[in-house]
Amino acid sequence: MSDITGEERLLIDGELRAARSGAVFETINPATEEVLGVAADGGPEDMNEAIAAARRAFDETGWSTDVDLRVRGLRQLHQAFLAHADEIRAMTVAEVGSPLSMTTHAQLDSPVAGLAWVADLAERYAWEEDLGVAEPLGIASHRWTRKEAAGVVGAISPWNVPHQINLAKVGPALAAGATVVLKPAPDTPWCASVLGRLVAEETDIPAGVFNVVTSSDHRLGAMLSTDPRVDQISFTGSTATGRKVMADAAPTLKKVFLELGGKSAFVILDDADMAAATAMAAFTICTHAGQGCAITTRLVVPRALFDEAVEGAATVMGMLPASDPTDPGTVCGPLISAVQRDRVEGYLRLAKEEGGTFVIGGGRPEDHERGFFIEPTLIVGLDPTSRVVREEIFGPVLVVIAHDGDDDAVRIANDSIYGLSGSVFSADRDRAVGVANRIRTGTIGVNGGLWFSPDVPFGGYKQSGLGREMGVAGFEEYLETKSIAEPA
Numbered sequence: 001m002s003d004i005t006g007e008e009r010l011l012i013d014g015e016l017r018a019a020r021s022g023a024v025f026e027t028i029n030p031a032t033e034e035v036l037g038v039a040a041d042g043g044p045e046d047m048n049e050a051i052a053a054a055r056r057a058f059d060e061t062g063w064s065t066d067v068d069l070r071v072r073g074l075r076q077l078h079q080a081f082l083a084h085a086d087e088i089r090a091m092t093v094a095e096v097g098s099p100l101s102m103t104t105h106a107q108l109d110s111p112v113a114g115l116a117w118v119a120d121l122a123e124r125y126a127w128e129e130d131l132g133v134a135e136p137l138g139i140a141s142h143r144w145t146r147k148e149a150a151g152v153v154g155a156i157s158p159w160n161v162p163h164q165i166n167l168a169k170v171g172p173a174l175a176a177g178a179t180v181v182l183k184p185a186p187d188t189p190w191c192a193s194v195l196g197r198l199v200a201e202e203t204d205i206p207a208g209v210f211n212v213v214t215s216s217d218h219r220l221g222a223m224l225s226t227d228p229r230v231d232q233i234s235f236t237g238s239t240a241t242g243r244k245v246m247a248d249a250a251p252t253l254k255k256v257f258l259e260l261g262g263k264s265a266f267v268i269l270d271d272a273d274m275a276a277a278t279a280m281a282a283f284t285i286c287t288h289a290g291q292g293c294a295i296t297t298r299l300v301v302p303r304a305l306f307d308e309a310v311e312g313a314a315t316v317m318g319m320l321p322a323s324d325p326t327d328p329g330t331v332c333g334p335l336i337s338a339v340q341r342d343r344v345e346g347y348l349r350l351a352k353e354e355g356g357t358f359v360i361g362g363g364r365p366e367d368h369e370r371g372f373f374i375e376p377t378l379i380v381g382l383d384p385t386s387r388v389v390r391e392e393i394f395g396p397v398l399v400v401i402a403h404d405g406d407d408d409a410v411r412i413a414n415d416s417i418y419g420l421s422g423s424v425f426s427a428d429r430d431r432a433v434g435v436a437n438r439i440r441t442g443t444i445g446v447n448g449g450l451w452f453s454p455d456v457p458f459g460g461y462k463q464s465g466l467g468r469e470m471g472v473a474g475f476e477e478y479l480e481t482k483s484i485a486e487p488a
């Protein structure tokens with residue numbers, strides 16, 4: 001066991017407690033393979049109690065109509081994260097294998113700032129809108145709309161950026177007046193159970209409003225999707241699981257919000273600053289070992305400049321080796337687990353079978369005996385129809401594809417079942433924006449611009465998802481609209 005501490009207990013109906021069965025499961029440091037400690041292994045009976053608590057808190061307390069209490073609770077939660085930032089940062093690096101440098105933005109500080117942002121939004125939000133008087137059927141009527149919370153939300157999250165995804169669901173859902181049951185990924189239970197402890201011990205958020213059920217069993221997520229007491233599912237994970245969640249939620253016609261996979265394109269046009277563009281593409285794929293749904297994984301470059309682009313990307317990827325995530329200079333840490341490393345290695349074998357060549361990387365780094373590391377890998381020579389070009393790998397693996405002009409680059413970028421993010425580089429800003437506008441994707445950077453921020457909506461087109469997280473749109477996902485009329 002290490003000296004990093006997390007939280008072993010579930011949070012159900014205001015009580016921090018063990019699983020009813022008493023079972024626990026281990027959480028592992030992916031950089032060292034050391035057991036960090038254990039988390040409660042919640043079972044169906046725990047999930048059942050958590051859903052009942054969230055239902056009761058929504059139906060029988062004033063939570064959903066008390067904006068002041070919600071704003072106060074979220075601000076207290078924000079302060080609690082700030083007060084415990086050092087220990088949570090160390091725990092996050094250890095449990096997620098996240099490079100320390102990433103905890104100052106997406107892995108911790110940015111989602112924590114998002115709590116304050118969404119509390120401010122709830123405070124100033126126009127909960128009612130006056131639609132004036134009209135005379136439908138000749139009866140003069142005064143009409144208005146009122147925004148109301150969606151009800152009980154089942155939040156299901158993955159392991160790659162757990163605070164970001166947990167808080168981008170829980171913050172807006174609570175701000176909207178919903179109650180929540182959070183079911184995190186089995187690989188990162190502590191990032192969620194620590195959130196449960198902060199809510200229970202350091203906020204006025206009432207019992208039952210927020211519940212955390214950690215578990216080694218994926219089926220607890222499916223319990224949320226199927227249970228008629230749950231009104232809405234907020235899911236982030238793979239597209240394959242997203243399809244199951246949607247099907248499971250269909251019989252009870254839940255609102256389903258899905259943030260899924262990606263295979264996003266980084267498009268370089270023929271007038272671009274090649275060194276700047278390829279450096280950014282290389283840095284992006286190495287970040288957190290490529291374990292980000294919005295990371296650009298297809299580098300689409302002008303055919304005439306193909307070799308120059310490959311050399312530029314390979315040079316920078318070579319400077320960002322897979323390394324110890326506690327080192328402040330590390331960009332590429334380990335993969336989350338042996339299972340994920342097996343999966344990525346399977347794609348590396350497939351790349352060879354499909355005719356690809358590794359420009360750099362292609363396996364495990366020699367200088368790490370332990371930890372689930374994979375070298376940053378750049379692949380050329382693959383056919384656009386190959387599986388490695390088309391499927392999400394979720395590792396530090398970048399494929400390079402040649403394009404024959406702007407129209408062809410747009411066609412290649414859009415030739416995917418996914419549409420989550422992207423990037424375009426050109427010396428001509430209007431030309432770059434024009435190409436960005438034609439790519440069917442939920443977010444896109446132009447000439448290095450960064451969209452990631454609590455106030456910017458994030459989400460996917462096509463099979464990358466349904467709905468938007470963050471921003472006003474992400475808050476409104478957790479609201480219903482009621483229209484009311486009275487005689488004028």
Ligand code: NAD
Pocket residue numbers: 156157158159160161165183184185186217218219220221222223225236237238239241242244245259260261262292293392394420460464465
């Ligand atoms: P996953 O789909 O395997 O699991 C995600 C969550 O779903 C976990 O909590 C898991 O326990 C739960 N789950 C598994 N089966 C379930 C079922 N049948 N019903 C309900 N819940 C179930 O994904 P993962 O491996 O944890 O994460 C990696 C994937 O997440 C990648 O595909 C990545 O692109 C995606 N992702 C998407 C975004 C986004 O915002 N679009 C962000 C991060 C990760």
